[in-house]
Amino acid sequence: MKRQIDCKNLSLGYGSKIVLSGLNFSVSEGDFLCIVGENGSGKSTLMKTLLGLQKALGGEIKFDGLKPSDIGYLPQQTPAQRDFPASVREIVLSGFTAKMGLRPFYSATEKKSAENNMKKLGIESLSSKCYRELSGGQQQRVLLARALCSAEKILLLDEPVTGLDPQAQAEMYEIIKNLNKSGVTIIMISHDVNSIVKYSTHVLSLGKNTFFFGSVNDYINKNIDKNINKNKNFRGGDTLHE
Amino acid sequence: MNDVLQTFQEYLSLPFVRYAFVVVTLIALCSSLLGVTLVLKRFSFIGDGLSHVAFGAMAVASVLKLSGFENMLVVMPLTVVSAVLILKTGTNAKINGDASIAMISAGSLAVGYMLMNKFPSSSNISSDVCSTLFGSSSILTLKSSDVLFCTVMAVAVLGVFVLLYHKIFSVTFDENFASATGVNADRYNLLIAIITAVVIVTAMNLVGSLLISALIIFPPLSAMRVFKSFRSVMICSAVTAVVCSSVGIAVSILLSTPVGATIVCADIVSFAIFSAISKK
Ligand SMILES: Nc1ncnc2c1ncn2[C@@H]1O[C@H](COP(=O)(O)OP(=O)(O)OP(=O)(O)O)[C@@H](O)[C@H]1O
Ligand SMILES: [Mg+2]
Numbered sequence: 001m002k003r004q005i006d007c008k009n010l011s012l013g014y015g016s017k018i019v020l021s022g023l024n025f026s027v028s029e030g031d032f033l034c035i036v037g038e039n040g041s042g043k044s045t046l047m048k049t050l051l052g053l054q055k056a057l058g059g060e061i062k063f064d065g066l067k068p069s070d071i072g073y074l075p076q077q078t079p080a081q082r083d084f085p086a087s088v089r090e091i092v093l094s095g096f097t098a099k100m101g102l103r104p105f106y107s108a109t110e111k112k113s114a115e116n117n118m119k120k121l122g123i124e125s126l127s128s129k130c131y132r133e134l135s136g137g138q139q140q141r142v143l144l145a146r147a148l149c150s151a152e153k154i155l156l157l158d159e160p161v162t163g164l165d166p167q168a169q170a171e172m173y174e175i176i177k178n179l180n181k182s183g184v185t186i187i188m189i190s191h192d193v194n195s196i197v198k199y200s201t202h203v204l205s206l207g208k209n210t211f212f213f214g215s216v217n218d219y220i221n222k223n224i225d226k227n228i229n230k231n232k233n234f235r236g237g238d239t240l241h242e
Numbered sequence: 243m244n245d246v247l248q249t250f251q252e253y254l255s256l257p258f259v260r261y262a263f264v265v266v267t268l269i270a271l272c273s274s275l276l277g278v279t280l281v282l283k284r285f286s287f288i289g290d291g292l293s294h295v296a297f298g299a300m301a302v303a304s305v306l307k308l309s310g311f312e313n314m315l316v317v318m319p320l321t322v323v324s325a326v327l328i329l330k331t332g333t334n335a336k337i338n339g340d341a342s343i344a345m346i347s348a349g350s351l352a353v354g355y356m357l358m359n360k361f362p363s364s365s366n367i368s369s370d371v372c373s374t375l376f377g378s379s380s381i382l383t384l385k386s387s388d389v390l391f392c393t394v395m396a397v398a399v400l401g402v403f404v405l406l407y408h409k410i411f412s413v414t415f416d417e418n419f420a421s422a423t424g425v426n427a428d429r430y431n432l433l434i435a436i437i438t439a440v441v442i443v444t445a446m447n448l449v450g451s452l453l454i455s456a457l458i459i460f461p462p463l464s465a466m467r468v469f470k471s472f473r474s475v476m477i478c479s480a481v482t483a484v485v486c487s488s489v490g491i492a493v494s495i496l497l498s499t500p501v502g503a504t505i506v507c508a509d510i511v512s513f514a515i516f517s518a519i520s521k522k
Binding site: 009036048051052055067068069071072073075083084085086090091093094095098100104105106128130132133146150156 | 282403404406407408409411412415416418419420421422423424425465466469470471472473474475
């Protein structure tokens with residue numbers, strides 16, 4: 001499979017504060033990479049660095065055949081202001097702005113595809129509602145629909161199911177899985193071990209000084225060895241950590 | 243009543259009254275559109291801040307004995323640079339947007355006032371200061387070149403807002419998402435900073451800095467009380483601004499009240515009306 005992202009000896013952080021260093025991993029077309037680690041281990045920072053929102057403090061990130069406009073992104077929290085007037089449709093469509101280039105308005109295809117994405121996430125009935133008046137879970141779906149609009153080749157998700165009810169979580173994972181099947185590379189931050197085992201092909205685990213990067217099977221085996229209980233059935237919601 | 247209409251018609255037949263109408267309406271339109279973005283980006287004070295910068299810059303210009311058009315060559319670049327600085331610091335968390343505006347505005351007001359005192363260009367400093375804040379009576383002495391300049395500016399601002407509407411929405415709503423997916427957010431922020439500076443400098447020369455801040459914040463805030471999508475807020479804000487400024491000028495002519503202050507009062511009334519509607 002073709003390499004899409006290659007990170008060598010990457011260091012991340014804020015200003016002079018290094019959060020992580022010496023990180024090596026790569027992502028190929030069609031991969032489903034899960035990033036795991038404790039709160040504060042630098043998962044979101046890594047994602048922001050990959051997206052170019054944050055400067056890497058050292059090392060290199062190489063992209064192959066990826067333009068920024070091929071990328072979809074679901075942030076962990078959107079600091080959208082409490083009083084921002086925006087309808088669901090306006091927000092979902094804004095996933096296409098990068099693809100517009102100099103064209104000032106959305107094309108009919110883009111409108112259609114936004115409509116489809118809203119349907120996929122079951123929010124088509126909310127499309128003219130005001131975003132700030134939705135519940136947290138509904139807002140999450142709106143932002144995922146926006147991410148789907150912009151994700152052509154790769155989708156980065158920062159804890160996509162946080163705040164969703166179990167039914168919606170399962171649906172969300174199905175959507176992500178189908179997207180992955182259709183050839184879109186997925187990078188997802190998650191604390192939910194069941195879903196990692198079920199859906200991902202690769203795992204990147206971030207710890208204080210220990211990293212793990214490899215296929216999901218290696219990850220499971222390694223953790224079973226380390227696990228004193230030798231408990232094969234991971235409990236959902238637990239964070240695996242070396 | 244007929245008397246009033248009669249007087250009004252007489253006034254309207256005077257060219258300088260028509261000029262004032264056109265100029266104020268265009269400025270109100272531009273600043274209300276810009277205002278939606280600025281209010282949502284938490285830069286409501288930028289009107290105040292930048293007009294103080296422009297005041298300081300004008301003091302520098304008058305010390306250099308520049309006048310008229312040359313004036314603008316000093317004032318415009320300085321204000322544009324400050325606008326860029328303010329809007330930039332907003333995104334970097336070390337100094338908050340509001341704090342940086344307060345710093346820059348208080349700083350340039352002080353420097354400007356000191357320069358004006360030390361190197362007075364006219365004998366009456368406090369009237370100079372007063373006219374920068376409240377707009378000189380010059381609003382009724384506008385020339386046709388002022389009208390032309392204002393029209394060109396308004397067309398440019400409107401053009402930007404129509405052609406880049408979706409990008410401006412994207413960058414205002416979620417700058418991180420926009421730049422992560424390949425929208426050049428910095429470029430649009432820079433553009434907004436430049437437009438802001440140009441509108442404010444133009445407007446404060448003509449209508450004074452107090453009025454320009456009001457024109458930037460009142461119409462968007464009124465619109466946001468009632469409307470819940472970005473587009474409807476934009477449209478409502480523009481319409482409100484135009485209506486309020488027209489009513490304001492009309493009233494100020496009929497009751498011979500100060501133009502700027504009357505328009506702001508009209509804006510306050512409209513805000514009260516919109517608030518009442520939203521409570522229903
Ligand atoms: N804007 C910032 N400035 C400085 N330090 C930051 C900033 N954001 C995060 N950090 C620090 O960087 C470290 C990693 O944060 P990050 O948000 O990447 O963690 P995370 O792995 O995503 O955690 P979580 O599971 O809670 O989402 C933390 O120690 C945090 O304190
Ligand atoms: Mg995080």
